[in-house]
Ligand SMILES: Nc1ncnc2c1ncn2[C@@H]1O[C@H](COP(=O)(O)OP(=O)(O)O)[C@@H](O)[C@H]1O
């Protein structure tokens with residue numbers, strides 16, 4: 587059984603005069619997510635990503651088609667315990683501390699007593715906020731707020747985690763922390779459905795990707811399936827001499843296209859620089 591099964595889903599929002607001027611947000615989308623996979627939905631703003639997520643957590647109903655989660659319709663009450671959701675613009679009570687916030691959401695989910703206390707401690711540790719647990723959210727950075735949001739979504743130990751733009755507005759280091767948390771959750775067997783317009787980050791964490799454009803899924807598959815160019819082959823050499831390259835070039839003949847140093851991503855350069863500085867500071 588797949589964790590998520592979306593079949594030919596349509597969703598429109600009425601315009602100011604009913605059907606006239608209606609917005610067709612999702613137009614016949616089908617996709618499935620196997621249990622334990624990390625699935626990324628990518629697409630420009632307004633392509634229907636949040637609408638699909640809201641249908642999956644039962645906040646909106648499709649006009650046509652079906653959304654099933656663990657074999658049940660997404661709107662079934664029994665699914666509430668199985669799904670954790672981080673909305674696009676989560677609203678938190680700024681006067682509560684991180685710890686109080688998680689306790690509040692835990693109570694809403696019916697947890698309490700010792701088990702809630704230990705769950706809150708565990709989650710704060712998982713998202714790396716144990717040192718900020720007693721600080722009010724008003725003083726949290728954007729990255730810390732997204733991490734508290736992630737912990738909130740995990741409070742009742744869901745089997746499916748739905749994350750709407752988990753790294754929106756978060757700097758590269760904060761994004762990396764969130765990415766590592768997602769990979770950690772995946773290693774514990776959780777199914778994750780996330781959406782983003784940050785393509786590189788999706789590529790780093792997701793097993794499968796769907797590309798959404800104006801409410802339609804225009805491509806879907808594993809990262810390799812989508813990005814492999816069957817006509818081209820890349821060979822990576824370390825410390826290759828000019829002579830070796832010349833020999834390879836003559837051997838390859840007309841098949842040779844180009845050779846150049848391997849590029850690092852700007853993110854790698856940035857993080858490497860920061861890590862070196864952090865090590866320097868920790869020594870002094
Ligand atoms: N509650 C709503 N009422 C009217 N239109 C909406 C509503 N929610 C979303 N839309 C419209 O549906 C389309 C898809 O929106 P959304 O799912 O939020 O896109 P994304 O998350 O990819 O940015 C957009 O054109 C948006 O304006």
Ligand SMILES: [Mg+2]
Nearest residue numbers: 635636637674
């Ligand atoms: Mg959105």
